[in-house]
Amino acid sequence: MYSSYDVIVVGAGHAGCEAANAAATMGSQVLLITMNMQTIAQMSCNPAMGGVAKGQIVREIDALGGMSGIVSDKSMIQFRMLNRSKGPAMWSPRCQSDRNMFAWEWRKALEENTNIDFWQDNVTEVLVKQGSITGVKTSLGIEFKANAVVLTNGTFLNGQMFIGEKVFGGGRTAERASSGLTEQLVSLGFESGRMKTGTPPRVDGRSLNYNLMEEQLGDEDPGKFSYLNTPKLNKQRSCWITYTNQSVHDELKTGFEKSPMFTGRIKGLGPRYCPSIEDKINRFADKDRHQIFVEPEGWDTVEVYVNGFSTSLPENVQYDAMRKIPGFEHVRMFRPGYAVEYDYFPPTQLKPTLETQLIKNLFFAGQINGTTGYEEAACQGLMAGINAHRNVQEEAEFIIKRSEGYIGVLIDDLITKGTEEPYRMFTSRAEYRTLLRQDNADLRLTEKGYAIGLASQERYDAMTQKREQVAQLTDNIRAAKLKPNDVNTWLESKKSAPLREKSSLYTLLKRPEIEFGSVEELLQMFPEIPVVTKEVVEQTVVEIKYEDYLNRERINAQKLDKWESLTINPTFDYDQLKALSFEGKEKLKRLRPSTIGQASRISGVSPSDVSILLVYMGR
Missing domain, CATH: 1.10.10.1800 (tRNA uridine 5-carboxymethylaminomethyl modification enzyme MnmG/GidA)
Incomplete structure (x- = not known):
């Protein structure tokens, strides 16, 4: 183990794994610090990769030279191409994964990368000198020096877990929270907030009656994520579909008075598009049933993930309500669902490279930026790892434009618009989604990945x-x-x-x-x-x-790219432009857009404000 590194990555979830692998593959000496070496690349929520828009992201990661697609192919137990009945812009690959195999394949890949060292500890402080990162300090009091640091802390920053009226510290079940880092970053000038996510109960598949459910088979000719010659599935495990009913809803309502969501004990906003079961019942009172996906956790386990039943209600309420779901009459629960509330940092404080505006060579990636989902985290980690390496080597920044990939759409949305609730990618967020299909990610991005030394x-x-x-x-x-x-x-x-x-x-x-x-x-x-x-x-x-x-889309994208090529000096004095609207000026000063294109997408910056900027720049 070295005392000094090119890049230190804090956290070994999906973002951290991609960041460490990318920087190391490109030649940096990397230290990956995690609080638990046994949970590297843990699938904290559902055992699956891909889905609508998320599948496109996994293929883009793969096209650039990342590992998520390869690991998914090696550990999948079912594959489906979603939205086949719609146009090809909507086709989205999704796989059901073997949870343990997925984590094992990721750890194996990281250990085979000789430029990566590992350290099990909790980072409590980043080391800063004259506005630049110099390393990190851990709970053991050890200081590791580095030229760049990538923070991928997931849900662990001051994490609190909720089951009914029970509250305990932690970022994931049976894992402690991380404290100290948020407070230090706030003292350095960063703005922080709180967000919430949740997970459903895990149950014993042997106790379920699958005869009362609808079988969901994988594709007859299963595909895969990676453009490389990874193995194709020759056998698959089925998933199953069942539904809640009024009896289930009535049972759940008996616990509402103890729900941390409804009593106000949870302050952070949860993901709008993946609500808890109690939130669904409350928000969609006219619905007499909700779909439940019964997903096996792997090839050689009886553990089942109850997708669609995320909850933080008391465990006895969860259990009694589940027993009223068709097929769950004799269910045995392995562990209850829970909610977790954690710190995040509004991503408008970042540059397009995911480097922070306040501290040079400090990068944020994943849920620390307010996103939700493995795929969203992984692509941020990839881009942060690439740019951390390139910063250290004093090379030009690497950015994917909105017209070039879903990765570009995601990062631009985050740094330009920010988010007050967990951000999730959808095809509707991409204005050029017919160009950004899952089938052509390699033709769009592999040449770029190869040029920077990541794609092989x-x-x-x-x-x-x-x-x-x-x-x-x-x-x-x-x-x-x-x-x-x-x-x-x-x-x-x-x-x-x-x-x-x-x-x-x-x-x-x-x-x-x-x-x-x-x-x-x-x-x-x-x-x-x-x-x-x-x-x-x-x-x-x-x-x-x-x-x-x-x-037509290519022509429109080319028009957009003209504005993207017009860069704005990060120290530009907007106060000198008296004609700018008050709101536009305040937003531009706070967000510091790097291009005219980015400035035009900021809420509160009007078309006339953009015209004033263009006139000033002689355009």
Whole structure:
């Protein structure tokens, strides 16, 4: 173990693991400090990765050279592509994970990275000299020196856990909270707040009656996250669906007077889009049932995660209410659900690199920034790790634009708009989501990851091969001609209008009724077109079907990029611009946008304020 490091990462959750791995892979000597070496990459909540918009983030992490996609592929027990009935911009990969295997695969990957050292301890203080980070101090009184520090403290900063009227310190079940760091950061000038999240009970799968539930199978031909040659699933475990009912709701209401949410003991806001079961009943009083997803925790365990039943009600109320859910009549509970309240730091205090504005080379990533979700945390960790390394090496900042990835949308939203409740990514947050699909993350981002030394040669070669195959298949489809007699019978079977004259395959594929599943059948009519992978076919057909729309989005993105290229000096004196609105001036002074584009997205900065900035800059 060294006494001095290039980068220190505090916390070994999803953000910390990605940050440490990225910085170390790029060449930094990294120290990863965690309070418990046995809970590295712990899935604190549901045993799953991906989902709507989140799956796109995992694929972007993978495309850049991160590890979340690889670890997910090696530990998944089920895979589903969500939203297949909608357009390809909405398709989102999701996997059910083996909780223990996921953590084990992550730890194995980190230990195989020879540039990473580990230390089990609690960081209580960051060391600062003349406005720059110099290291950290731990609860054992040990000082580690570093040129950059990434804080990924999750829910542990002054964490408090709630079960009914019981309150105890902790950031996760059976794990103590971290104290001291928030207070020091506030003394240095940072603003902090409180947020809340929660988790449902874990139960014994042997005590459930699956005959009373709906089985939820994985995809018949399961996909994966990584663009590398990771293993594909050859067997899967089912999930199950059941529902609450009025009897369940009535039982839960008996505990409302002891609910920490309703009595005001919890001050922080919880995630709007993942409410507790008591919050659902309270907010949606007209609903007589709510969906419950019954998710196995792994291949070789009977433990089950009761997704949709997050709660902080007394444990006896949780138990009695669950027994009224179909299939749960004889349930045995392993542990109750609970809520956890913790400190966070409003992310408007950060630069686009996730470096803090107050202290040079100090980075925040993950739930400390007010986000919720493994995927949101992981991508922040990746970007913080990359930029911590590049700062140490005195290299240019690395930023993903809104038009280039969901990662760019997430970070820009956080630093520009801030958040007062746990931020969760959705496809609706991305104005160019048709460009930012899960199938093309490698074509968008791998070249960038390769250029900075994170994505491997193998990954870059796989991307360039795919790009060439897509281009070649597109040319072949343009050249292929169809005669009415050869294809009309097939078209009628697809309820598509017959051809009256010779037509190109390219034109035919634009028909909305020619669905993606039918394309491979159609290609079989052209033996002269070389066989390529399903992924290449799908990528090609998406680009053909949505060509006009994609071109419009690219033009709009290029217009946005013009403003993104107009940088603003971080020390710019906005007081000299007398024509700025009072609110606009105050917001610009507080948030310190790095570009005109970012300034234009700040709430309270009007179009006329942007025009004044452009005039001043001679544009």
